Amino acid sequence: MRYSFKLVLILVVLLGFQACNQSEDNVPEITKEEFPDLKIFLDKFEAEAKLRGYNFDFSNLDLVYVDKLTMADGSEYCGLGIIKHPVSGKRTIQISKSPGHCDWAKKTDIERENLFFHEMGHAFLGLLHDNALMCNGKPLSMMTDDFNQFFIYKENEPELREYYLDELFDRLAANEQCIDFGQNFAENPVFFKNDLSDPMWRFSNDNGRYQVSRGIHPNSFSTTYLGISSSGTGQNNGYIYKELEVPNIPEGATVILRTKVNAENLEGPGVAIAMRVYDTKIGTTGATTNESHTLTTEPNPVNGKLENHVLELRLPNFTRKTIFILPFAVMMPGTKGEAFFDDFEILVEPV
Numbered sequence: 001m002r003y004s005f006k007l008v009l010i011l012v013v014l015l016g017f018q019a020c021n022q023s024e025d026n027v028p029e030i031t032k033e034e035f036p037d038l039k040i041f042l043d044k045f046e047a048e049a050k051l052r053g054y055n056f057d058f059s060n061l062d063l064v065y066v067d068k069l070t071m072a073d074g075s076e077y078c079g080l081g082i083i084k085h086p087v088s089g090k091r092t093i094q095i096s097k098s099p100g101h102c103d104w105a106k107k108t109d110i111e112r113e114n115l116f117f118h119e120m121g122h123a124f125l126g127l128l129h130d131n132a133l134m135c136n137g138k139p140l141s142m143m144t145d146d147f148n149q150f151f152i153y154k155e156n157e158p159e160l161r162e163y164y165l166d167e168l169f170d171r172l173a174a175n176e177q178c179i180d181f182g183q184n185f186a187e188n189p190v191f192f193k194n195d196l197s198d199p200m201w202r203f204s205n206d207n208g209r210y211q212v213s214r215g216i217h218p219n220s221f222s223t224t225y226l227g228i229s230s231s232g233t234g235q236n237n238g239y240i241y242k243e244l245e246v247p248n249i250p251e252g253a254t255v256i257l258r259t260k261v262n263a264e265n266l267e268g269p270g271v272a273i274a275m276r277v278y279d280t281k282i283g284t285t286g287a288t289t290n291e292s293h294t295l296t297t298e299p300n301p302v303n304g305k306l307e308n309h310v311l312e313l314r315l316p317n318f319t320r321k322t323i324f325i326l327p328f329a330v331m332m333p334g335t336k337g338e339a340f341f342d343d344f345e346i347l348v349e350p351v
Helices: 039-051 109-123 158-169 171-176
Strands: 012-015 061-066 079-082 091-096 190-193 201-204 210-216 224-231 238-242 254-283 286-296 302-315 324-331 336-349
Touching (some): 039 109, 039 158, 079 109, 109 158, 210 238, 224 238, 224 254, 286 302, 286 324, 302 336, 324 336
Antiparallel strands (some): 012 079, 079 091, 201 238, 224 336, 238 324, 254 324, 254 336
16 A cells, blocks of 8 residues: 555553542541552552563653643643653553542552553553443543543442453453443445544645545535545645544454545546554554554545546454554546545444
């Protein structure tokens, strides 16, 4: 695949939440030391990793307290996991000492462990937030940001703790749970489609040699399109793509990227679709992002007059190790004309 883009993954993941109120007759025992050495929690993380067969080198990891973690919009965060710190270049965990919002000083060790392990998931294991649910309404992963991160599991829940830590190191552990996928894929297979209310699309126009667009066909108010056009001067691919993070799709399912292409007269190589799939690989010094699959119709682009010409890619045996799926609409270098990728969507066929 000839792409000029450089995939930008999220290197900094923030976690912010309100501390839960507790009744006076149910106050947990408070750890005597308000700001203990964070290595205490790193040692716990290391012990859990060794139980699961990992021996890590933490020499490139910094653990620091900060007085407050306030973002540009004024929001306050309790923890921050950074894969590569912009100054030190190291993996970094920052914990806020702020008394009003986070109250780390008044948390128990197990509550502190909850937050610290979550941030290690970001900074050391390369994980994003995962807001999938179990069928009972509990978070499927401790990497959720829909729940208060101090309280994912408690001192008296050793089995739940063991599950969450299993899943932290191996996302496939979630397959042992009853998972709420949010829909019945056998009845409604559409997992993703081009929704015009979604601004988070990216594109490459090869320094203005392509024009890209998204819209609704005026003669069919239910049909959305991705549009790419060029005068034929493109030297690299022109493309539009979407980054789908931590897709909540059943293990073993077939994932299908499908669209209908319309064009009046495409000259030159033509257009295609592509799909890239990523997971993480855990090494001694932490996780790295790995491209597990690349599927594309680029070796056989379509051109000429196209009327609802179906392009499709099929990814069998989906795995929950997946952290990104990137679907692309592509115009090949040297193509002249305009193409519309209608009903650009991803479907799921469960096992």
